Amino acid sequence: MPSAPSRKPLLYAAGAALAAITLGVVSWQAGAPGARPAASTSASASSSSATSAPGAADAPDPLAALARRDPADKLAVGRADAPVVLIEYSDFKCGYCGKFARDTEPVLMRKYVADGTLRIEWRNFPIFGAESETAAKAAWAAGRQDRFARFHEAAYAEGAKEEGFGEERLTELARQAEVPDLDRFRRDMAGEEATAALRKDQEEGYRIGVTSTPSFLINGQPLAGAQPLDAFEDAITRAKARAGASK
Numbered sequence: 001m002p003s004a005p006s007r008k009p010l011l012y013a014a015g016a017a018l019a020a021i022t023l024g025v026v027s028w029q030a031g032a033p034g035a036r037p038a039a040s041t042s043a044s045a046s047s048s049s050a051t052s053a054p055g056a057a058d059a060p061d062p063l064a065a066l067a068r069r070d071p072a073d074k075l076a077v078g079r080a081d082a083p084v085v086l087i088e089y090s091d092f093k094c095g096y097c098g099k100f101a102r103d104t105e106p107v108l109m110r111k112y113v114a115d116g117t118l119r120i121e122w123r124n125f126p127i128f129g130a131e132s133e134t135a136a137k138a139a140w141a142a143g144r145q146d147r148f149a150r151f152h153e154a155a156y157a158e159g160a161k162e163e164g165f166g167e168e169r170l171t172e173l174a175r176q177a178e179v180p181d182l183d184r185f186r187r188d189m190a191g192e193e194a195t196a197a198l199r200k201d202q203e204e205g206y207r208i209g210v211t212s213t214p215s216f217l218i219n220g221q222p223l224a225g226a227q228p229l230d231a232f233e234d235a236i237t238r239a240k241a242r243a244g245a246s247k
Contacts, residue, residue, distance in 0.1 A: 061219075061220040062220075063208065063217055063220035063221075063222070064085075064217075064219050064220030065220075066087060066204065066208070066217060066220070067085035067087060067119075067121060067217075067219075067220075068121060069081070069085065069119070073121065074140075074143030074144060074146065074148050075121065075122040075123075075124075075139075075140070075143050075148050076119060076120060076121040076122065077109065077113055077119070077120050077149060078113040078116075078118055078119030078120055079116050079119060080119065082113075082116055082117060082118055082119035083117060083239070083240050083243040083244065084112070084117055084118045084119070084218065084219055084236050084239045084240050084243065085118075085119045085120075085121060085217075085218075085219060086108070086118060086119070086120050086121070086216060086217070086218050086232075086236070087121045087122075087123060087216065087217040087218075088100075088120065088121070088122050088123065088214055088215075088216055089123045089125035089201075089205045089210050089213055089214065089215045089216070090122065090123070090124070090125060090213050090214045091124075091125055091126045091127050091128055091132050091136075091213045091214075092126070092132060092135035092136065092139070092155045092156065092161065092165060093126075093128040093129075093131060093132045093135065093161050093165070094127075094128065094213040094214065095161070096213070096214055096225060096226040097156065097213050097214045097226070098156045098158075098160075098161060099226045100214050100226040101152065101153070101156035102156060102157075102158065103226075103229070104226065104229050104232060105120070107229055108120070108232060108236070111233075112236055117236065117240055118236060122148075122152070123201040123204060123205060124136035124137075124139065124140065124197075124198050124201045124202070125201060125202060125205045125210060125213055125215075126198070126202075127211075127212070127213060131164060131165040131166070132165070133198065134165055134167070134170065134189070135155060135165040135170065136198050136201075137189045137190075137194040137195070137198055138151070138155075138165070138170040138173070138174065138185075138189045139151050139152060139155065140188070140189075140194050140197050140198065141174075141185050141186075141188035141189040141194055142174055142177055142179050142185065144184075144185075144188050145179050145180055145181060145184065145185065147174070147177045147178060147179045147180075150176075150177035150178060151173060151174060151177040151179070153177075154173045154176040154177050155173055160173075167186075170189070171185070171186065212224070212225075214226055216232075218232075218235045218236060218239050219239035219242065219243065221235060221238075221239065223235055
């Protein structure tokens with residue numbers, strides 16, 4: 001469950017309300033079991049007063065500020081100082097997440113990550129039950145040995161989710177991803193750090209109103225679902241232009 005709402009500044013509530021409306025209502029999704037209405041409801045309740053707060057036009061975008069830009073982040077690719085950051089909230093058992101990972105993400109990597117325009121930061125946001133959570137922890141554990149991207153590719157391969165994400169299957173995926181120390185992988189996957197990392201990602205998503213996967217923020221602008229490639233290209237182009245204009 002999401003953590004109890006904290007007393008955030010009024011402008012933060014306005015940003016959260018916008019994300020809740022966009023990500024929670026406009027979402028094109030495979031399905032969203034266990035939707036968490038508390039996050040979006042509380043955010044929406046504050047929107048009417050927050051949007052009229054003095055100085056709102058000059059305030060930094062709280063959703064854009066969710067980009068961690070940590071050079072040591074094992075669940076990210078691209079330059080930490082890239083002008084555009086795409087944050088992806090995803091689940092390994094989500095069919096549309098797999099479609100994005102196979103069809104769209106590789107193009108974004110070649111076209112925008114490679115030239116320094118784009119950074120992609122993944123957030124584990126399992127909503128399809130216990131196996132989803134275990135797979136998320138396994139991906140984090142693979143990342144500890146610099147194999148997150150390869151594990152991500154193996155887990156989202158065509159037909160992979162139909163085989164399930166039991167412990168033996170996750171170890172096999174780690175082997176496919178060439179994780180060098182499988183014993184360490186299993187320990188990390190079952191450890192408290194993996195649980196804490198997962199909860200951090202989940203609570204961030206709940207706080208801004210994510211109820212389905214995949215959901216995205218592109219420099220703070222919400223984009224929900226495995227939309228066509230040109231939707232991402234347009235959003236990245238606009239975000240890059242805005243980033244350049246703000247300098």
